[in-house]
Amino acid sequence: MKITVIGTGYVGLVTGTCLAEMGNHVMCLDVDEKKIRILEEGGIPIHEPGLLEMVTRNRAAGRLQFTTDVIKAVNHGTLQFIGVGTPPDEDGSADLQYVLAAARNVGKHMTDYKVVINKSTVPVGTGDKVRAAVAEELKKRGSDVEFAVVSNPEFLKEGAAVEDFMRPDRIVVGGDDERAILLMRALYSPFIRNHDRLLVMDIKSAEFTKYAANSMLATRISFMNELALLSEKVGADIELVRKGIGSDPRIGYHFLYAGAGYGGSCFPKDVKALVKTASQNGVELQVLQAVEAANERQKHVLVDKVVARFGEDLTGRTFAIWGLAFKPNTDDMREAPSRVIIGELVRRGAKLRAYDPVAMPEAQRVMSDVKNLTFVDGQAQALEGADALVVITEWKEFKSPDFDLIKSSLKQPVVIDGRNLYDPQLMSTLGIEYTGIGRSAKP
Numbered sequence: 105m106k107i108t109v110i111g112t113g114y115v116g117l118v119t120g121t122c123l124a125e126m127g128n129h130v131m132c133l134d135v136d137e138k139k140i141r142i143l144e145e146g147g148i149p150i151h152e153p154g155l156l157e158m159v160t161r162n163r164a165a166g167r168l169q170f171t172t173d174v175i176k177a178v179n180h181g182t183l184q185f186i187g188v189g190t191p192p193d194e195d196g197s198a199d200l201q202y203v204l205a206a207a208r209n210v211g212k213h214m215t216d217y218k219v220v221i222n223k224s225t226v227p228v229g230t231g232d233k234v235r236a237a238v239a240e241e242l243k244k245r246g247s248d249v250e251f252a253v254v255s256n257p258e259f260l261k262e263g264a265a266v267e268d269f270m271r272p273d274r275i276v277v278g279g280d281d282e283r284a285i286l287l288m289r290a291l292y293s294p295f296i297r298n299h300d301r302l303l304v305m306d307i308k309s310a311e312f313t314k315y316a317a318n319s320m321l322a323t324r325i326s327f328m329n330e331l332a333l334l335s336e337k338v339g340a341d342i343e344l345v346r347k348g349i350g351s352d353p354r355i356g357y358h359f360l361y362a363g364a365g366y367g368g369s370c371f372p373k374d375v376k377a378l379v380k381t382a383s384q385n386g387v388e389l390q391v392l393q394a395v396e397a398a399n400e401r402q403k404h405v406l407v408d409k410v411v412a413r414f415g416e417d418l419t420g421r422t423f424a425i426w427g428l429a430f431k432p433n434t435d436d437m438r439e440a441p442s443r444v445i446i447g448e449l450v451r452r453g454a455k456l457r458a459y460d461p462v463a464m465p466e467a468q469r470v471m472s473d474v475k476n477l478t479f480v481d482g483q484a485q486a487l488e489g490a491d492a493l494v495v496i497t498e499w500k501e502f503k504s505p506d507f508d509l510i511k512s513s514l515k516q517p518v519v520i521d522g523r524n525l526y527d528p529q530l531m532s533t534l535g536i537e538y539t540g541i542g543r544s545a546k547p
């Protein structure tokens with residue numbers, strides 16, 4: 105099939121590349137000339153495991169092209185995927201300007217039947233707005249070319265995006281145009297050969313499903329973070345509690361980790377947007393409001409621990425920071441808890457030596473104005489002469505570190521762990537003063 109993907113970010117680039125991998129001819133469009141230049145020169149503008157190899161292979165096979173030329177891109181595909189950003193507006197609702205601009209471009213330039221597919225995360229009712237935007241442009245030109253609108257929210261996880269796209273848990277398709285649904289089934293059948301995991305529903309339910317999924321996941325995290333706060337007060341260990349409840353299949357182990365708060369480009373904005381949609385419809389989503397408030401508080405928990413140990417005034421103190429990305433295996437710094445934590449520590453006078461395996465260029469870009477923050481080349485360099493180690497992201501390489509080096513490099517062996525990577529008992533045996541999240545149990 106011939107496919108156009110509008111927006112070549114985390115979702116668009118992975119979607120376009122994985123569809124090309126199955127033999128489709130894909131053209132990816134972006135307004136960002138720099139991104140397209142990097143792609144045309146054989147690189148990729150983001151870090152995503154396995155993506156570069158797949159892009160390279162499909163470009164070489166002539167199935168994957170990149171362009172900034174809107175007319176060429178719209179003419180290319182029968183299927184027009186919209187995968188542009190939907191950042192939060194000032195009031196928390198999703199800003200649809202990029203989605204609607206993309207839809208208008210399709211309407212402006214299409215000359216034959218198109219299926220306009222919304223892959224961006226968009227509020228319930230956006231399908232109607234997209235349809236109206238395309239129709240308005242066609243009307244301006246006096247054209248009566250047919251088109252269909254479909255909702256196909258994306259559930260991939262950054263850091264495992266290629267794997268998720270190639271082996272999806274489910275594919276949600278919202279729409280009522282039979283021809284369009286048939287095309288969507290044909291497109292996705294190679295990805296779900298063994299299990300028919302394509303769920304067809306109406307557009308609004310499909311749009312809602314994406315927000316419901318992210319809100320549920322965010323709820324689990326905030327729930328555990330709140331229990332962790334209580335755990336510390338009552339002398340329990342949230343890690344043991346997690347295992348104790350996760351073994352119940354009704355609960356399960358996924359997304360039950362207490363930590364330094366959730367971040368990224370999706371959970372914070374999607375929770376806010378669903379709360380906003382609800383209030384616009386006269387419904388108060390009390391649970392989700394609490395989920396968001398709990399997360400805001402959680403981003404300060406590590407700072408509170410540093411202050412509890414070293415005092416409110418951190419002038420003259422240096423801290424090693426391990427991990428900047430909002431989660432491992434990505435360079436995404438959007439809404440990363442590290443940004444709040446670093447800002448708060450520096451505001452109190454601390455100097456920071458930070459290391460992240462892949463997110464440092466992006467971190468340098470988004471925190472270029474932060475004073476007293478030095479980016480260093482490795483875990484060991486971050487530790488040199490620091491007063492304590494603060495772990496913010498659970499990269500694999502931080503999970504079994506050289507504890508002797510930690511002890512010998514730090515001024516005093518203090519580890520403040522925002523991801524509960526280490527065993528408190530082992531740390532105590534090693535003579536390391538250790539604080540995790542929600543772990544005050546005495547063995």
Ligand code: NAD
Pocket residue numbers: 110111112113114115116133134135136139187188189190202205206223224225226258259260261262369370
């Ligand atoms: P992104 O910011 O990485 O990429 C968006 C891209 O769209 C940018 O490169 C931008 O230049 C481009 N763009 C904007 N307007 C355009 C236009 N008119 N024409 C062509 N290109 C245009 O965003 P993302 O993380 O890929 O997210 C995209 C959407 O997918 C969002 O709605 C997001 O909520 C949703 N989503 C994201 C993820 C994720 O993990 N990142 C997962 C599922 C869903």
